[in-house]
Amino acid sequence: MSLCVVIITALQAYYSYTNYRAAEKVFKKDANEALQEAVDSAFSIRREMVVKEFVGWLSDTTIIKLSCKWNPDQKATQFTIEEVNPSPNAVAQNTITMSISDFSQQHDTLTTEAREFFISHMGGVVRDELKKGVVWFFTSDLGERLDKSYIQTPIKIELVEQQYKRALKRADITLPFSFIAKGRSKDEFVTQKVNISTSKAKRLMSASFKDTDAYLLGGLKWVIMTSLLLIVITLGCFWYTLRTLFNQEKFSRLKDDFISNMTHEIHSPLSSVMITAEAMKEFDMTKEERDSYADIIVHQSKKLASLADEILAGAKLEKKGISLEDTIDLKKLLEDVSKSYNGKAVIHHYADAVVFKGNEGHFERAIINVVDNAVKYNESDEIKIAVSAVSKNGVIEITIADNGPGIPDAYKTKVFDKFYRIPTGNVHNVKGYGLGLSYVKKVVLAHKGTVAIKDNNPSGSIFIIRIPYEA
Numbered sequence: 001m002s003l004c005v006v007i008i009t010a011l012q013a014y015y016s017y018t019n020y021r022a023a024e025k026v027f028k029k030d031a032n033e034a035l036q037e038a039v040d041s042a043f044s045i046r047r048e049m050v051v052k053e054f055v056g057w058l059s060d061t062t063i064i065k066l067s068c069k070w071n072p073d074q075k076a077t078q079f080t081i082e083e084v085n086p087s088p089n090a091v092a093q094n095t096i097t098m099s100i101s102d103f104s105q106q107h108d109t110l111t112t113e114a115r116e117f118f119i120s121h122m123g124g125v126v127r128d129e130l131k132k133g134v135v136w137f138f139t140s141d142l143g144e145r146l147d148k149s150y151i152q153t154p155i156k157i158e159l160v161e162q163q164y165k166r167a168l169k170r171a172d173i174t175l176p177f178s179f180i181a182k183g184r185s186k187d188e189f190v191t192q193k194v195n196i197s198t199s200k201a202k203r204l205m206s207a208s209f210k211d212t213d214a215y216l217l218g219g220l221k222w223v224i225m226t227s228l229l230l231i232v233i234t235l236g237c238f239w240y241t242l243r244t245l246f247n248q249e250k251f252s253r254l255k256d257d258f259i260s261n262m263t264h265e266i267h268s269p270l271s272s273v274m275i276t277a278e279a280m281k282e283f284d285m286t287k288e289e290r291d292s293y294a295d296i297i298v299h300q301s302k303k304l305a306s307l308a309d310e311i312l313a314g315a316k317l318e319k320k321g322i323s324l325e326d327t328i329d330l331k332k333l334l335e336d337v338s339k340s341y342n343g344k345a346v347i348h349h350y351a352d353a354v355v356f357k358g359n360e361g362h363f364e365r366a367i368i369n370v371v372d373n374a375v376k377y378n379e380s381d382e383i384k385i386a387v388s389a390v391s392k393n394g395v396i397e398i399t400i401a402d403n404g405p406g407i408p409d410a411y412k413t414k415v416f417d418k419f420y421r422i423p424t425g426n427v428h429n430v431k432g433y434g435l436g437l438s439y440v441k442k443v444v445l446a447h448k449g450t451v452a453i454k455d456n457n458p459s460g461s462i463f464i465i466r467i468p469y470e471a
Contacts, residue, residue, distance in 0.1 A: 034167035269300035356469035374402035
């Protein structure tokens with residue numbers, strides 16, 4: 001069982017570790033892919049912004065003058081882009097003429113429809129070329145504007161950050177990040193470097209995530225908690241099994257002791273009855289002798305009956321419970337208990353005039369069992385037992401104090417267990433079977449009360465029984 005517990009614990013730990021490594025691998029892959037996706041998205045947005053600017057330049061008549069003319073030789077309409085304020089530089093290209101294969105209409109003047117088609121077509125051309133990282137100088141001014149807007153102006157980090165947040169959200173990653181240009185600290189995960197430059201000179205950057213271990217473990221909390229729960233359940237079952245085994249072994253010892261004690265308890269009166277009966281059968285006796293032998297048989301028979309009644313009473317109490325419908329006069333009950341021990345012990349008793357509901361037969365037997373133990377186990381020359389009962393705030397407190405040997409602290413709670421007797425080796429000077437105090441506790445609990453033991457200085461024990469009652 002121990003080996004199984006160790007193996008199960010190791011397997012659960014390995015399973016959790018494997019899940020963590022898998023989650024770490026997925027996290028790194030998603031973080032890198034999301035960064036590349038964010039950069040691509042930022043480039044795409046930047047290109048669209050530049051294309052929009054370029055379309056605006058073509059549409060602005062203060063910058064560019066557009067015209068068209070039908071060329072009969074090429075059988076195509078040719079469009080002309082001409083700068084309104086040409087550069088004074090002699091080598092600068094200020095005008096460009098071109099035709100569009102997709103435009104089949106014949107025009108000698110630039111109509112609104114032709115103008116919109118041409119501007120849209122040129123925007124698409126610029127978009128395609130920017131994807132390749134190429135800037136066409138259609139005219140000197142347009143080329144310079146495109147170069148300045150796209151090549152010379154770097155992409156804003158805020159744009160990449162915005163797109164990266166969206167990409168991480170799609171990948172279900174909520175861990176905060178920061179961008180770094182280079183370097184790596186030991187407590188961080190740093191993504192692969194990506195280039196965000198539109199020029200030939202590279203501009204590398206990467207994303208840094210702090211506390212990735214805590215984040216990944218947080219994502220696996222249900223898996224880890226389930227594993228821990230399984231380990232706890234396994235250990236709990238293991239502990240419960242061991243506890244049950246030890247209790248069974250303890251119960252087996254107590255049962256053996258009980259059988260041994262019961263055998264002695266029953267054997268003595270049975271032997272006396274058998275010997276007395278045989279003697280009455282074998283010998284001629286006078287009436288006085290016969291009556292004397294008969295008294296022995298009756299006494300031993302009552303002893304056997306009392307033993308059987310006590311065992312049966314405890315079993316019946318445990319199985320069926322007891323009725324609490326009797327009206328118990330506590331003062332009278334303690335007086336009756338004291339009278340039954342005349343000559344065996346000096347019993348002082350005191351009780352408040354209290355009447356409460358309960359089971360008089362079981363309750364009296366419980367008090368007698370405590371007093372009987374105090375008498376049986378007391379080896380003093382003068383046995384003194386003080387029984388008192390007081391009532392306060394709806395609780396009856398009965399104390400039974402003796403001047404006997406007392407009960408060690410280690411056994412003060414165990415003596416109420418079924419079949420339990422304080423160990424004295426293989427010999428018990430006082431006969432018993434470990435049911436008396438167990439029966440007392442059952443009766444007290446049935447009356448919704450408590451029972452405890454404390455030392456009685458200088459020697460002896462004090463049994464304290466508390467029973468709630470309605471005044």
